[in-house]
Amino acid sequence: MINVLIVEDDPMVAEFNRKYMEQVEGFQCGGWASSVEEAKKYIAEQAIDLILLDVYMQESNGLDLLSFIREAGVNVDVIVISAASDMSSIKKAMNFGAVDYLIKPFHFNRFLEALTGYREHISIVRERSLLSQEELDRLIYHKSITKDLTRLPKGITKSTLGMIWNCIQQHHKALFSTEDIAESAGISRVSMRKYLAFMTEIEVLSMETIYGTIGRPVYQYQVLPQAEGIMNSYI
Structure with missing residues (x-):
């Protein structure tokens, strides 16, 4: 150790x-x-x-x-x-x-x-x-043989990630849902879920599950304090 x-x-x-x-x-x-x-x-x-x-x-x-x-x-x-x-x-x-x-x-x-x-x-x-x-x-x-930690996973593009991040910064300072950001960015909810999941994984967003009385649970996202520094390394 x-x-x-x-x-x-x-x-x-x-x-x-x-x-x-x-x-x-x-x-x-x-x-x-x-x-x-x-x-x-x-x-x-x-x-x-x-x-x-x-x-x-x-x-x-x-x-x-x-x-x-x-x-x-x-x-x-x-x-x-x-x-x-x-x-x-x-x-x-x-x-x-x-x-x-x-x-x-x-x-x-x-x-x-x-x-x-x-x-x-x-x-x-x-x-x-x-x-x-x-x-x-x-x-x-000081070269490392570890993987490139800022490499985007398959199905995530730099241009779309950057566009979504700009949309979040401009319109969604507080809590927002997949539907909210998908409508603002003009991207399908299926694609948006993939990007939001990635941004949650790299600690740009936090996610909270809201359970209503009927229907499916709603996933609410919020930007974390360290988000801008992390996103700068990806976009």
């Missing part, structure tokens, strides 16, 4: 990251630190393989921890997860050896890509004494 330390001063965000991490096979949470100094204590006392590191914290800057790790020669890897999107922070993190950098808000597919890529990286490092060129390239360029 890959032992992970979450360094994040917001308890709700730390818990969110932990729940995401526990959905990925091969990872376990070894602890949570709310500051750089607290993280240093964890590193000194526990065998930590990977740190999920925030940059902007009330008492400290996460990049100071990254600098400390490299200067002290601590054998631990770091994935930065931060709202810091300025080139200076990103460049500094990369120069100090961060293996990946996720900008908040991110969606699960990008998080999954980061962790599965790291899991492949660490398996090569632990299990190989000699490397092929392909294995070395994956280590250097």
Whole structure:
């Protein structure tokens, strides 16, 4: 198992990251630190393989921890997860050896890509004494052999998905049904159900089943907070 330390001063965000991490096979949470100094204590006392590191914290800057790790020669890897999107922070993190950098808000597919890529990286490092060129390239360029996480499934087209998303943004800010969006977009209900099911699967929409007194249940959809970031990776 890959032992992970979450360094994040917001308890709700730390818990969110932990729940995401526990959905990925091969990872376990070894602890949570709310500051750089607290993280240093964890590193000194526990065998930590990977740190999920925030940059902007009330008492400290996460990049100071990254600098400390490299200067002290601590054998631990770091994935930065931060709202810091300025080139200076990103460049500094990369120069100090961060293996990946996720900008908040991110969606699960990008998080999954980061962790599965790291899991492949660490398996090569632990299990190989000699490397092929392909294995070395994956280590250097952080290439993953996992599937393309933003590839559209069969029967879903980019143009139609984009048109439906635009329609939802313009006309359906609150709860809406399959019939509502199908009428607005001019698409059959059968086709619309397929697209709405896909958007629910990738966590763009939430779905609620409403049972009336007679007839079939009605499926109500609502846009989730992280929807725009996810859709940008598909359309």
